Amino acid sequence: MNWILRVPAVVSKELLIEWRERSRVSSLLFYSFALLLMVAFAMPDVRMLGDIAGGALWLGLLLASTRSLDQSFRVELENDSLEGMVLWPVDPLAVFYGKALANAFVLILVAAVITPLLGVLYHPSWHGQPWALAAVIVLGCAGIAGPGTLVASLTAQARGSSALLPVLLFPLVVPVVMASARTTILLFQGDPMGQVDNWLVLLLIFNVVHWSLDGLLFARVVEEAG
Amino acid sequence: MISLPHLASLPVTPGQLTGLLAILTIVLMNISRGRAWYHLPSWEHAFGLVGLSLLVDGQYLGLIDAPREAMMGETGRIMYVHVPSAWLTMVVFLFTCIFAVGFLLTGKRVFDLLVESTTEVGIILSILLQATGMLFAKPTWGVYWDWDPRLVSTTVMMLSFMGVLSLRAALDDAERRATWTSVGAILATTSMGVTYMSVRWWRSIHQMQSSPDTIAKPMVLILRINAFAFLFLSIWLIARRWRIADAQARMDEAPPLPPEVTV
Numbered sequence: 151m152n153w154i155l156r157v158p159a160v161v162s163k164e165l166l167i168e169w170r171e172r173s174r175v176s177s178l179l180f181y182s183f184a185l186l187l188m189v190a191f192a193m194p195d196v197r198m199l200g201d202i203a204g205g206a207l208w209l210g211l212l213l214a215s216t217r218s219l220d221q222s223f224r225v226e227l228e229n230d231s232l233e234g235m236v237l238w239p240v241d242p243l244a245v246f247y248g249k250a251l252a253n254a255f256v257l258i259l260v261a262a263v264i265t266p267l268l269g270v271l272y273h274p275s276w277h278g279q280p281w282a283l284a285a286v287i288v289l290g291c292a293g294i295a296g297p298g299t300l301v302a303s304l305t306a307q308a309r310g311s312s313a314l315l316p317v318l319l320f321p322l323v324v325p326v327v328m329a330s331a332r333t334t335i336l337l338f339q340g341d342p343m344g345q346v347d348n349w350l351v352l353l354l355i356f357n358v359v360h361w362s363l364d365g366l367l368f369a370r371v372v373e374e375a376g
Numbered sequence: 377m378i379s380l381p382h383l384a385s386l387p388v389t390p391g392q393l394t395g396l397l398a399i400l401t402i403v404l405m406n407i408s409r410g411r412a413w414y415h416l417p418s419w420e421h422a423f424g425l426v427g428l429s430l431l432v433d434g435q436y437l438g439l440i441d442a443p444r445e446a447m448m449g450e451t452g453r454i455m456y457v458h459v460p461s462a463w464l465t466m467v468v469f470l471f472t473c474i475f476a477v478g479f480l481l482t483g484k485r486v487f488d489l490l491v492e493s494t495t496e497v498g499i500i501l502s503i504l505l506q507a508t509g510m511l512f513a514k515p516t517w518g519v520y521w522d523w524d525p526r527l528v529s530t531t532v533m534m535l536s537f538m539g540v541l542s543l544r545a546a547l548d549d550a551e552r553r554a555t556w557t558s559v560g561a562i563l564a565t566t567s568m569g570v571t572y573m574s575v576r577w578w579r580s581i582h583q584m585q586s587s588p589d590t591i592a593k594p595m596v597l598i599l600r601i602n603a604f605a606f607l608f609l610s611i612w613l614i615a616r617r618w619r620i621a622d623a624q625a626r627m628d629e630a631p632p633l634p635p636e637v638t639v
Contacts, residue, residue, distance in 0.1 A: 180457060190502035208586075211587075248399075257490060297563065300559070300563065301563070304543060304556050304559060304560060305543065305546075307547075308543060308547050309547075309548075309553075310546055311545045311546075313464075314539075314542060314543060314546055317539045317541040317542050317543075318536075318540075318542070318543060318560060318563075318637060319531045320535075320565070321535040321536040321539060322539075322567065323562070324528075324529075324532045324567075324570075325570055352577075359566065360566070363562070363563075363566070366561075367559045367562060367563070370480055370558075370559060371555065371556060371557055371559055373551040373555070374549075374551060374555045374556065
Protein backbone atom coordinates (compact mmCIF):
# COMPACT_ATOMS: atom_id res chain seq x y z
CA MET A 151 0.00 0.00 0.00
CA ASN A 152 3.07 2.25 -0.23
CA TRP A 153 1.72 3.65 -3.49
CA ILE A 154 -0.89 5.68 -1.58
CA LEU A 155 1.97 7.75 -0.10
CA ARG A 156 3.10 8.60 -3.66
CA VAL A 157 -0.30 9.89 -4.79
CA PRO A 158 0.16 13.41 -3.32
CA ALA A 159 3.47 13.72 -5.21
CA VAL A 160 1.74 12.91 -8.53
CA VAL A 161 -1.16 15.26 -7.71
CA SER A 162 1.24 18.10 -6.91
CA LYS A 163 3.19 17.44 -10.14
CA GLU A 164 -0.04 17.60 -12.17
CA LEU A 165 -1.26 20.74 -10.43
CA LEU A 166 2.18 22.35 -10.83
CA ILE A 167 1.91 21.81 -14.60
CA GLU A 168 -1.59 23.33 -14.53
CA TRP A 169 -0.28 26.30 -12.49
CA ARG A 170 2.63 26.90 -14.86
CA GLU A 171 0.27 26.79 -17.84
CA ARG A 172 -2.51 28.81 -16.29
CA SER A 173 -3.75 29.76 -19.74
CA ARG A 174 -5.09 26.20 -20.07
CA VAL A 175 -7.41 26.47 -17.06
CA SER A 176 -8.48 29.96 -18.04
CA SER A 177 -9.25 28.78 -21.58
CA LEU A 178 -11.40 26.01 -20.04
CA LEU A 179 -13.30 28.63 -18.05
CA PHE A 180 -13.85 30.80 -21.12
CA TYR A 181 -14.90 27.71 -23.09
CA SER A 182 -17.54 26.78 -20.49
CA PHE A 183 -18.71 30.39 -20.18
CA ALA A 184 -19.01 30.72 -23.98
CA LEU A 185 -20.97 27.47 -24.07
CA LEU A 186 -23.46 28.80 -21.49
CA LEU A 187 -23.95 31.87 -23.68
CA MET A 188 -24.39 29.76 -26.83
CA VAL A 189 -27.02 27.57 -25.16
CA ALA A 190 -28.89 30.74 -24.17
CA PHE A 191 -28.75 32.05 -27.76
CA ALA A 192 -30.03 28.70 -29.08
CA MET A 193 -33.14 28.73 -26.85
CA PRO A 194 -36.38 29.97 -28.41
CA ASP A 195 -37.41 31.77 -25.20
CA VAL A 196 -35.01 33.09 -22.54
CA ARG A 197 -37.67 32.40 -19.85
CA MET A 198 -36.91 28.69 -20.36
CA LEU A 199 -33.30 29.16 -19.26
CA GLY A 200 -34.12 28.71 -15.56
CA ASP A 201 -35.62 25.27 -16.30
CA ILE A 202 -32.62 24.00 -18.26
CA ALA A 203 -29.90 25.55 -16.06
CA GLY A 204 -28.93 22.22 -14.45
CA GLY A 205 -28.61 20.48 -17.81
CA ALA A 206 -26.59 23.36 -19.32
CA LEU A 207 -24.16 23.31 -16.36
CA TRP A 208 -23.36 19.60 -16.82
CA LEU A 209 -23.22 19.83 -20.61
CA GLY A 210 -20.64 22.62 -20.19
CA LEU A 211 -18.62 20.63 -17.65
CA LEU A 212 -18.70 17.48 -19.80
CA LEU A 213 -17.46 19.30 -22.89
CA ALA A 214 -14.82 21.16 -20.86
CA SER A 215 -13.69 17.82 -19.39
CA THR A 216 -12.88 16.41 -22.84
CA ARG A 217 -10.50 19.30 -23.43
CA SER A 218 -8.77 19.06 -20.06
CA LEU A 219 -8.55 15.23 -20.09
CA ASP A 220 -7.10 15.23 -23.60
CA GLN A 221 -4.48 17.76 -22.48
CA SER A 222 -3.56 15.82 -19.31
CA PHE A 223 -2.00 13.01 -21.38
CA ARG A 224 -0.99 15.14 -24.36
CA VAL A 225 1.62 16.87 -22.18
CA GLU A 226 3.07 13.46 -21.28
CA LEU A 227 3.73 12.70 -24.94
CA GLU A 228 5.99 15.74 -25.28
CA ASN A 229 9.66 14.84 -24.77
CA ASP A 230 8.62 11.18 -24.24
CA SER A 231 7.54 12.00 -20.68
CA LEU A 232 5.12 9.06 -20.75
CA GLU A 233 8.00 6.64 -21.16
CA GLY A 234 9.80 8.35 -18.28
CA MET A 235 6.67 8.05 -16.17
CA VAL A 236 6.39 4.31 -16.89
CA LEU A 237 10.01 3.88 -15.81
CA TRP A 238 9.40 5.66 -12.49
CA PRO A 239 9.86 3.42 -9.45
CA VAL A 240 6.23 4.22 -8.63
CA ASP A 241 3.22 1.93 -8.77
CA PRO A 242 0.98 2.78 -11.80
CA LEU A 243 -1.90 2.99 -9.30
CA ALA A 244 -0.26 6.10 -7.79
CA VAL A 245 0.08 7.63 -11.26
CA PHE A 246 -3.57 6.90 -12.07
CA TYR A 247 -5.04 8.19 -8.82
CA GLY A 248 -2.73 11.23 -8.87
CA LYS A 249 -3.77 12.17 -12.40
CA ALA A 250 -7.45 11.39 -11.81
CA LEU A 251 -7.54 13.46 -8.60
CA ALA A 252 -5.84 16.39 -10.35
CA ASN A 253 -8.29 16.16 -13.27
CA ALA A 254 -11.22 16.04 -10.82
CA PHE A 255 -9.79 19.08 -8.99
CA VAL A 256 -9.54 21.10 -12.24
CA LEU A 257 -13.15 20.22 -13.14
CA ILE A 258 -14.40 21.13 -9.65
CA LEU A 259 -12.56 24.45 -9.99
CA VAL A 260 -14.29 25.13 -13.33
CA ALA A 261 -17.66 24.15 -11.78
CA ALA A 262 -17.04 26.43 -8.80
CA VAL A 263 -16.53 29.39 -11.14
CA ILE A 264 -19.30 28.76 -13.68
CA THR A 265 -22.05 27.74 -11.21
CA PRO A 266 -22.39 31.29 -9.76
CA LEU A 267 -22.24 32.64 -13.34
CA LEU A 268 -25.07 30.26 -14.23
CA GLY A 269 -27.09 31.72 -11.36
CA VAL A 270 -26.59 35.22 -12.72
CA LEU A 271 -27.18 34.39 -16.41
CA TYR A 272 -29.97 31.77 -16.25
CA HIS A 273 -31.92 32.95 -13.15
CA PRO A 274 -32.77 29.46 -11.87
CA SER A 275 -34.98 29.30 -8.78
CA TRP A 276 -33.37 27.72 -5.69
CA HIS A 277 -34.99 25.19 -3.36
CA GLY A 278 -32.06 22.98 -2.32
CA GLN A 279 -29.34 22.82 0.29
CA PRO A 280 -25.87 24.24 -0.54
CA TRP A 281 -24.20 21.04 0.77
CA ALA A 282 -26.27 18.97 -1.69
CA LEU A 283 -25.11 21.13 -4.61
CA ALA A 284 -21.50 20.85 -3.40
CA ALA A 285 -21.89 17.06 -3.10
CA VAL A 286 -23.30 16.68 -6.61
CA ILE A 287 -20.52 18.86 -8.08
CA VAL A 288 -17.79 16.84 -6.32
CA LEU A 289 -19.34 13.45 -7.14
CA GLY A 290 -20.23 14.45 -10.72
CA CYS A 291 -16.77 15.86 -11.50
CA ALA A 292 -15.10 12.81 -9.91
CA GLY A 293 -17.43 10.55 -11.92
CA ILE A 294 -16.26 12.19 -15.15
CA ALA A 295 -12.57 12.45 -14.16
CA GLY A 296 -12.13 8.80 -13.00
CA PRO A 297 -13.13 6.96 -16.19
CA GLY A 298 -12.06 10.03 -18.21
CA THR A 299 -8.44 9.69 -17.07
CA LEU A 300 -8.36 6.03 -18.13
CA VAL A 301 -10.02 6.75 -21.49
CA ALA A 302 -7.62 9.67 -22.11
CA SER A 303 -4.67 7.33 -21.45
CA LEU A 304 -6.10 4.96 -24.11
CA THR A 305 -6.80 7.58 -26.75
CA ALA A 306 -3.76 9.88 -26.27
CA GLN A 307 -1.59 7.84 -28.62
CA ALA A 308 -4.31 6.79 -31.06
CA ARG A 309 -4.93 8.46 -34.42
CA GLY A 310 -7.51 11.26 -34.10
CA SER A 311 -7.37 11.18 -30.30
CA SER A 312 -9.35 14.42 -29.85
CA ALA A 313 -12.33 12.92 -31.68
CA LEU A 314 -11.92 9.46 -30.16
CA LEU A 315 -11.99 10.61 -26.53
CA PRO A 316 -15.65 11.75 -26.58
CA VAL A 317 -16.65 8.67 -28.62
CA LEU A 318 -15.41 6.42 -25.80
CA LEU A 319 -16.10 8.70 -22.84
CA PHE A 320 -19.63 10.02 -23.48
CA PRO A 321 -21.46 6.65 -23.46
CA LEU A 322 -19.48 5.65 -20.39
CA VAL A 323 -20.43 8.70 -18.31
CA VAL A 324 -24.11 8.90 -19.34
CA PRO A 325 -25.20 7.75 -15.83
CA VAL A 326 -23.04 10.51 -14.24
CA VAL A 327 -24.31 13.29 -16.52
CA MET A 328 -27.93 12.12 -16.14
CA ALA A 329 -27.73 11.80 -12.35
CA SER A 330 -25.82 15.09 -11.88
CA ALA A 331 -28.11 17.08 -14.20
CA ARG A 332 -31.28 15.64 -12.66
CA THR A 333 -30.02 16.32 -9.12
CA THR A 334 -29.03 19.90 -9.99
CA ILE A 335 -32.42 20.50 -11.65
CA LEU A 336 -34.19 19.10 -8.56
CA LEU A 337 -32.10 21.35 -6.30
CA PHE A 338 -33.04 24.36 -8.45
CA GLN A 339 -36.74 23.56 -8.93
CA GLY A 340 -37.59 21.68 -5.74
CA ASP A 341 -37.74 18.01 -4.84
CA PRO A 342 -41.28 17.15 -3.66
CA MET A 343 -40.75 13.39 -4.22
CA GLY A 344 -37.41 13.26 -2.32
CA GLN A 345 -35.40 11.93 -5.29
CA VAL A 346 -32.13 13.79 -4.64
CA ASP A 347 -30.79 11.20 -2.17
CA ASN A 348 -31.36 8.33 -4.65
CA TRP A 349 -29.51 10.16 -7.43
CA LEU A 350 -26.62 10.95 -5.07
CA VAL A 351 -26.41 7.25 -4.10
CA LEU A 352 -26.28 6.33 -7.82
CA LEU A 353 -23.42 8.83 -8.30
CA LEU A 354 -21.60 7.40 -5.29
CA ILE A 355 -21.95 3.79 -6.56
CA PHE A 356 -20.72 4.82 -10.04
CA ASN A 357 -17.68 6.51 -8.49
CA VAL A 358 -16.85 3.55 -6.24
CA VAL A 359 -17.10 1.07 -9.17
CA HIS A 360 -15.07 3.16 -11.63
CA TRP A 361 -12.41 4.50 -9.27
CA SER A 362 -11.72 0.90 -8.14
CA LEU A 363 -11.83 -0.79 -11.55
CA ASP A 364 -10.14 1.92 -13.62
CA GLY A 365 -7.01 2.03 -11.46
CA LEU A 366 -6.43 -1.70 -12.04
CA LEU A 367 -6.99 -1.37 -15.80
CA PHE A 368 -4.67 1.66 -16.01
CA ALA A 369 -1.73 -0.49 -14.89
CA ARG A 370 -2.15 -2.63 -18.04
CA VAL A 371 -2.55 0.44 -20.27
CA VAL A 372 0.74 2.08 -19.20
CA GLU A 373 2.62 -1.20 -19.62
CA GLU A 374 1.93 -0.88 -23.37
CA ALA A 375 2.15 2.92 -23.46
CA GLY A 376 5.83 3.47 -22.92
CA MET B 377 -55.22 -13.80 -44.52
CA ILE B 378 -53.74 -17.15 -45.63
CA SER B 379 -54.14 -19.78 -42.93
CA LEU B 380 -51.23 -22.18 -42.74
CA PRO B 381 -51.27 -25.56 -40.94
CA HIS B 382 -49.63 -26.01 -37.54
CA LEU B 383 -46.03 -27.15 -37.59
CA ALA B 384 -46.77 -30.53 -35.95
CA SER B 385 -49.22 -31.46 -38.73
CA LEU B 386 -46.66 -30.96 -41.52
CA PRO B 387 -44.89 -34.10 -42.85
CA VAL B 388 -41.63 -32.11 -43.20
CA THR B 389 -41.10 -28.85 -41.35
CA PRO B 390 -39.78 -25.73 -43.19
CA GLY B 391 -36.72 -25.85 -40.93
CA GLN B 392 -35.94 -29.44 -41.90
CA LEU B 393 -36.38 -28.51 -45.58
CA THR B 394 -34.02 -25.54 -45.20
CA GLY B 395 -31.47 -27.75 -43.44
CA LEU B 396 -31.71 -30.42 -46.18
CA LEU B 397 -31.30 -27.75 -48.89
CA ALA B 398 -28.24 -26.32 -47.10
CA ILE B 399 -26.71 -29.82 -46.74
CA LEU B 400 -27.44 -30.54 -50.43
CA THR B 401 -25.70 -27.26 -51.39
CA ILE B 402 -22.62 -28.22 -49.34
CA VAL B 403 -22.54 -31.73 -50.91
CA LEU B 404 -22.85 -30.32 -54.46
CA MET B 405 -20.12 -27.75 -53.76
CA ASN B 406 -17.85 -30.51 -52.41
CA ILE B 407 -18.43 -32.72 -55.48
CA SER B 408 -17.85 -29.80 -57.89
CA ARG B 409 -14.55 -28.98 -56.13
CA GLY B 410 -13.40 -32.62 -56.13
CA ARG B 411 -13.63 -33.07 -52.34
CA ALA B 412 -15.27 -35.94 -50.43
CA TRP B 413 -19.07 -35.34 -50.46
CA TYR B 414 -19.30 -35.32 -46.64
CA HIS B 415 -16.47 -32.78 -46.18
CA LEU B 416 -17.39 -29.95 -43.77
CA PRO B 417 -14.82 -27.12 -44.22
CA SER B 418 -15.13 -25.84 -40.62
CA TRP B 419 -16.80 -27.10 -37.44
CA GLU B 420 -18.82 -23.90 -37.03
CA HIS B 421 -20.88 -24.68 -40.15
CA ALA B 422 -22.62 -27.41 -38.12
CA PHE B 423 -23.80 -24.68 -35.73
CA GLY B 424 -24.86 -22.55 -38.70
CA LEU B 425 -26.93 -25.42 -40.18
CA VAL B 426 -28.70 -26.26 -36.91
CA GLY B 427 -29.21 -22.55 -36.14
CA LEU B 428 -30.74 -21.87 -39.57
CA SER B 429 -33.15 -24.83 -39.30
CA LEU B 430 -34.16 -23.86 -35.77
CA LEU B 431 -34.67 -20.23 -36.85
CA VAL B 432 -36.97 -21.15 -39.73
CA ASP B 433 -39.05 -23.51 -37.55
CA GLY B 434 -38.97 -21.11 -34.61
CA GLN B 435 -40.25 -18.23 -36.72
CA TYR B 436 -42.94 -20.48 -38.30
CA LEU B 437 -44.06 -21.43 -34.77
CA GLY B 438 -44.01 -17.78 -33.70
CA LEU B 439 -46.02 -16.56 -36.69
CA ILE B 440 -48.48 -19.47 -37.10
CA ASP B 441 -48.63 -21.75 -34.05
CA ALA B 442 -48.19 -19.30 -31.17
CA PRO B 443 -51.40 -18.00 -29.56
CA ARG B 444 -52.33 -14.33 -30.05
CA GLU B 445 -50.86 -12.17 -27.33
CA ALA B 446 -53.70 -11.15 -24.96
CA MET B 447 -52.96 -7.39 -24.92
CA MET B 448 -51.04 -6.69 -28.15
CA GLY B 449 -52.72 -9.16 -30.51
CA GLU B 450 -50.78 -10.13 -33.65
CA THR B 451 -48.19 -7.38 -32.99
CA GLY B 452 -46.94 -9.43 -30.05
CA ARG B 453 -45.44 -11.98 -32.45
CA ILE B 454 -42.46 -9.66 -33.05
CA MET B 455 -41.24 -10.71 -29.58
CA TYR B 456 -40.03 -14.01 -31.08
CA VAL B 457 -37.29 -11.97 -32.76
CA HIS B 458 -37.01 -9.09 -30.27
CA VAL B 459 -36.61 -11.12 -27.06
CA PRO B 460 -34.03 -13.65 -28.36
CA SER B 461 -31.98 -10.81 -29.89
CA ALA B 462 -32.06 -9.01 -26.50
CA TRP B 463 -30.91 -12.15 -24.64
CA LEU B 464 -28.15 -12.87 -27.13
CA THR B 465 -26.94 -9.25 -27.18
CA MET B 466 -26.33 -9.50 -23.43
CA VAL B 467 -24.79 -12.99 -23.66
CA VAL B 468 -22.43 -12.04 -26.51
CA PHE B 469 -21.30 -8.79 -24.82
CA LEU B 470 -20.76 -10.75 -21.57
CA PHE B 471 -18.45 -13.08 -23.51
CA THR B 472 -16.66 -10.02 -24.93
CA CYS B 473 -15.84 -9.06 -21.34
CA ILE B 474 -14.79 -12.64 -20.43
CA PHE B 475 -12.46 -12.81 -23.47
CA ALA B 476 -11.07 -9.34 -22.64
CA VAL B 477 -10.25 -10.44 -19.08
CA GLY B 478 -8.81 -13.65 -20.57
CA PHE B 479 -6.50 -11.62 -22.81
CA LEU B 480 -5.33 -9.33 -20.00
CA LEU B 481 -4.55 -12.37 -17.82
CA THR B 482 -2.91 -14.61 -20.42
CA GLY B 483 -1.87 -12.32 -23.30
CA LYS B 484 -2.98 -14.98 -25.83
CA ARG B 485 -3.85 -13.66 -29.29
CA VAL B 486 -6.90 -15.92 -29.64
CA PHE B 487 -8.67 -13.98 -26.85
CA ASP B 488 -7.94 -10.65 -28.55
CA LEU B 489 -9.40 -11.88 -31.85
CA LEU B 490 -12.45 -13.24 -30.00
CA VAL B 491 -12.93 -9.83 -28.33
CA GLU B 492 -13.04 -8.26 -31.80
CA SER B 493 -15.41 -10.92 -33.20
CA THR B 494 -17.85 -10.91 -30.28
CA THR B 495 -17.93 -7.09 -30.19
CA GLU B 496 -18.91 -6.94 -33.86
CA VAL B 497 -21.54 -9.70 -33.59
CA GLY B 498 -22.88 -8.10 -30.39
CA ILE B 499 -23.29 -4.78 -32.19
CA ILE B 500 -25.17 -6.49 -35.06
CA LEU B 501 -27.49 -8.17 -32.51
CA SER B 502 -28.05 -4.89 -30.67
CA ILE B 503 -28.93 -3.13 -33.96
CA LEU B 504 -31.48 -5.91 -34.62
CA LEU B 505 -32.72 -5.48 -31.05
CA GLN B 506 -33.16 -1.72 -31.50
CA ALA B 507 -34.81 -2.08 -34.93
CA THR B 508 -37.34 -4.71 -33.79
CA GLY B 509 -37.87 -2.72 -30.59
CA MET B 510 -38.79 0.39 -32.59
CA LEU B 511 -41.15 -1.60 -34.83
CA PHE B 512 -42.68 -3.11 -31.66
CA ALA B 513 -42.98 0.33 -30.00
CA LYS B 514 -44.91 2.08 -32.79
CA PRO B 515 -48.15 0.03 -32.56
CA THR B 516 -47.93 -0.56 -28.78
CA TRP B 517 -46.63 2.79 -27.42
CA GLY B 518 -47.64 4.97 -30.39
CA VAL B 519 -44.08 6.15 -31.16
CA TYR B 520 -40.96 4.57 -32.64
CA TRP B 521 -38.74 6.07 -29.94
CA ASP B 522 -39.32 7.21 -26.38
CA TRP B 523 -36.79 8.60 -23.92
CA ASP B 524 -37.32 5.55 -21.78
CA PRO B 525 -34.48 4.33 -19.49
CA ARG B 526 -34.36 0.87 -21.12
CA LEU B 527 -34.17 2.29 -24.66
CA VAL B 528 -31.60 4.93 -23.75
CA SER B 529 -29.39 2.55 -21.75
CA THR B 530 -29.46 -0.07 -24.55
CA THR B 531 -28.39 2.57 -27.08
CA VAL B 532 -25.63 3.76 -24.72
CA MET B 533 -24.41 0.15 -24.34
CA MET B 534 -24.29 -0.24 -28.14
CA LEU B 535 -22.42 3.08 -28.52
CA SER B 536 -19.91 2.03 -25.83
CA PHE B 537 -18.97 -1.09 -27.79
CA MET B 538 -18.92 0.88 -31.07
CA GLY B 539 -16.40 3.17 -29.34
CA VAL B 540 -14.23 0.12 -28.61
CA LEU B 541 -14.17 -0.73 -32.33
CA SER B 542 -13.27 2.92 -33.14
CA LEU B 543 -10.38 2.74 -30.66
CA ARG B 544 -9.24 -0.54 -32.21
CA ALA B 545 -9.28 0.98 -35.68
CA ALA B 546 -7.20 3.97 -34.51
CA LEU B 547 -4.24 1.96 -33.16
CA ASP B 548 -1.49 0.53 -35.35
CA ASP B 549 0.70 -1.40 -32.94
CA ALA B 550 -0.75 -4.94 -32.57
CA GLU B 551 0.24 -5.47 -28.90
CA ARG B 552 -1.03 -2.08 -27.83
CA ARG B 553 -4.21 -2.50 -29.87
CA ALA B 554 -4.96 -5.85 -28.22
CA THR B 555 -4.40 -4.62 -24.66
CA TRP B 556 -6.23 -1.33 -25.05
CA THR B 557 -9.20 -2.93 -26.84
CA SER B 558 -9.55 -5.36 -23.92
CA VAL B 559 -9.45 -2.49 -21.43
CA GLY B 560 -12.03 -0.57 -23.49
CA ALA B 561 -14.26 -3.67 -23.71
CA ILE B 562 -14.20 -4.16 -19.93
CA LEU B 563 -15.08 -0.47 -19.47
CA ALA B 564 -17.94 -0.79 -21.99
CA THR B 565 -19.26 -3.83 -20.11
CA THR B 566 -19.99 -1.63 -17.09
CA SER B 567 -22.84 -0.10 -19.15
CA MET B 568 -24.47 -3.56 -19.37
CA GLY B 569 -25.38 -3.53 -15.67
CA VAL B 570 -27.25 -0.23 -16.09
CA THR B 571 -29.07 -1.63 -19.16
CA TYR B 572 -30.12 -4.81 -17.35
CA MET B 573 -31.31 -3.05 -14.19
CA SER B 574 -32.83 0.03 -15.90
CA VAL B 575 -36.40 -1.37 -15.83
CA ARG B 576 -36.10 -1.97 -12.06
CA TRP B 577 -34.27 1.22 -11.08
CA TRP B 578 -36.43 3.71 -12.98
CA ARG B 579 -40.14 4.00 -13.78
CA SER B 580 -40.05 2.66 -17.31
CA ILE B 581 -42.76 2.02 -19.89
CA HIS B 582 -40.73 -1.02 -20.95
CA GLN B 583 -41.88 -4.16 -19.13
CA MET B 584 -39.77 -5.77 -16.37
CA GLN B 585 -37.71 -8.89 -17.10
CA SER B 586 -39.98 -11.92 -17.72
CA SER B 587 -39.47 -15.44 -16.41
CA PRO B 588 -40.99 -18.76 -17.54
CA ASP B 589 -43.51 -18.35 -14.68
CA THR B 590 -44.85 -15.09 -16.10
CA ILE B 591 -45.17 -16.27 -19.75
CA ALA B 592 -47.84 -18.62 -21.17
CA LYS B 593 -46.44 -22.16 -21.55
CA PRO B 594 -46.84 -22.42 -25.40
CA MET B 595 -44.93 -19.14 -25.76
CA VAL B 596 -42.03 -20.24 -23.51
CA LEU B 597 -41.12 -23.18 -25.77
CA ILE B 598 -41.23 -21.05 -28.93
CA LEU B 599 -39.09 -18.35 -27.30
CA ARG B 600 -36.56 -21.01 -26.26
CA ILE B 601 -36.39 -22.49 -29.78
CA ASN B 602 -35.74 -19.02 -31.23
CA ALA B 603 -33.20 -18.24 -28.50
CA PHE B 604 -31.24 -21.41 -29.36
CA ALA B 605 -31.48 -20.51 -33.07
CA PHE B 606 -29.97 -17.08 -32.32
CA LEU B 607 -27.35 -18.69 -30.07
CA PHE B 608 -26.20 -21.19 -32.73
CA LEU B 609 -26.20 -18.54 -35.47
CA SER B 610 -24.22 -16.18 -33.20
CA ILE B 611 -21.63 -18.92 -32.56
CA TRP B 612 -21.40 -19.46 -36.34
CA LEU B 613 -20.97 -15.72 -37.03
CA ILE B 614 -18.41 -15.25 -34.22
CA ALA B 615 -16.36 -18.24 -35.42
CA ARG B 616 -16.46 -17.05 -39.05
CA ARG B 617 -15.42 -13.52 -37.99
CA TRP B 618 -12.67 -14.99 -35.81
CA ARG B 619 -11.25 -16.92 -38.77
CA ILE B 620 -11.16 -13.72 -40.86
CA ALA B 621 -9.48 -11.82 -38.01
CA ASP B 622 -6.98 -14.66 -37.54
CA ALA B 623 -6.11 -14.67 -41.26
CA GLN B 624 -5.74 -10.86 -41.17
CA ALA B 625 -3.45 -11.06 -38.12
CA ARG B 626 -1.25 -13.68 -39.82
CA MET B 627 -1.08 -11.53 -42.95
CA ASP B 628 -0.08 -8.46 -40.90
CA GLU B 629 2.82 -10.31 -39.31
CA ALA B 630 6.13 -9.53 -40.94
CA PRO B 631 6.91 -12.01 -43.72
CA PRO B 632 10.10 -14.09 -43.34
CA LEU B 633 13.23 -12.50 -44.76
CA PRO B 634 14.21 -13.78 -48.23
CA PRO B 635 17.24 -16.10 -48.29
CA GLU B 636 20.53 -14.30 -48.81
CA VAL B 637 21.74 -14.55 -52.38
CA THR B 638 25.50 -14.65 -52.82
CA VAL B 639 26.90 -13.77 -56.22
